[in-house]
Amino acid sequence: MHGNLDAIDERLVRALHEDGRASYETLARLVGLARSTTKARVQRLLGEGGLRLVGAIHPAVFGLHQLGHVTIETDGPAGPVARQVAELDEVSFVTTTAGRFAVTAELRTADLESFARGLARVQAVPGVRALQTMTYLRIWKDPYFPPGPLESPGPLAHIELDAHDHALLAHLRADGRASFAELASVSGLSAGAARARVLRLLESGVVHVGALVRMTPLSRGHTMGFALDVNGDTEPVARKIAALDEIDCLATGIGWCSGIGTIRAGSLDDVLVTLERVRGLPGVRTVEAWTHLRAIKEENDRALPLAE
Template sequence: MTLAYDEPAMADLDEVDRALIDALVADGRASYAALARRIGMSQAAIKARVLRLLDSGAIHILGRIDPRALGYGEFAYCLIDAEGPVEPVAGRLAEMEEAAFVLILAGTRGLFVEFRARDAEHLDAAIEAARADPQVRGIDASSLVAYVKQDWSHSPAGDHRLGARRRTVDATDIRLLKHLAADGRATFAELAEVAGMSHAATRERVLALMAAGVVTVQTIVSPGVLGVKGYAGLMIEVDGPAGPVAEEIAAVADLTLVAIVLGRFDVIAEASYRDEAHLAELLDRVRSVEGVRQVEAFVYLVEVKESMTAGLS
């Protein structure tokens, strides 16, 4: 997610811009011709608007790579207590290949880190390496069981769940995935040059990667455009089976992620909020879900690292 707020606001966009954003959230690789038909403008005008939205930072269109397709099948969400200033610790943890996300938090917990690993042994080794940091006093780790909701677009139209089917990726796939991770709207002609293949063969391969869930092209709408002030993480304890409770929690609007985990907590969630009153309302709505016993919340302050391409090197 993006934590900076010097971004375009929704007030800076007109109705055509907003309609374009909705269309691109639905399909980040929609052609200019398809967008022109949907909006009712010329292709040239639509292309100019899309490029302006991208250049201004109002939207980002990129390929999200499912790490499981690259051999990363174990995930852990960790709240970390650190002694002294947390920024140096965050910097050191961000250097770890297994650390996909590193966030500095407000509250009693100084840091949040998501680790990704090839197997349980690799994951344990990564967490132990983090524990060995001289400033780390403790780590509360929760292992991922299943995602219930993942809304990468941070938009009501963009509920996307992680779900790659089994597929072996080769060196050509890796080249294509690297390019799509940087530019989700790269043309098939550009991708064919990267892959060293014909246009038709490249198109077939990219569509197969997308159909298998290995890569999902997503339009990320900036927080400023959505009127989002910030993000908060929720660590939730429940009574009884976690699955039904997690499904109910996922129905709460403005939660961008809900997952079932193992550890001291049973469910984790991420919320986007407009202001403190909105965050308080969201927390109460989650607390009111039947089966929720306790919610521990923490506000994201600084995103030190976000890496969605582990394994592509």
């Protein structure tokens, strides 16, 4: 996102991260500005190209139940490796980083067997020297899809999707703040029925509308990844970390570490403060951190077709 974001802009981004369909009246009350001023600010944030409001769809909708994170050490430059890894179908997210790891990536597959095949394809990319993997058991916080455990069939155990639902989801993942009239038009439903369907999809956890801030060379913010190991139960530590405003993503699982997360803040001082808070939490044994430099692939589930 371009520069010149002030404290009010940051509060709006965080509020939209929590609820991308929040009304301008609600947002205005939150930041203490007039509705018209608040709307203008949100539209400016969207217009600058760094902020997108999208419907993040639970991976179970795509038949994806095995997710995980990979950190990659390379022989030579990271860029060519990152670009080749990003071309793999199993890979949903790739960044280049500063630190021990040159590249980080996320994989999403149907099951453990296909996940293993995806890892093998990553390992086979020329220039990959070594990789470390953590498979997710729970998503605590992530702008790309609703939080919660990843057990199959997820929210689909409580809701059956039809063609109208798929049409709504397809449009929401492109435009999370689409009006109910627009959603009615693309789904073939009345505005009232579209509203009821969207609320059902949101409440069930099939979709979450939130704010995505793209990592670009022009980004004002700083994004740092971290891996942590904990003593004992991971859940109490994860809850405390996820509650921190500057934590953008957090997943826990099994593998080379107990959890993987991302800190996004407007200054390096704020990143350091958050990192120190994580390090100081009871139960945290070790924390390793790296700086995300550039996102090579950020499309995640938007790049996949909806299941028929």
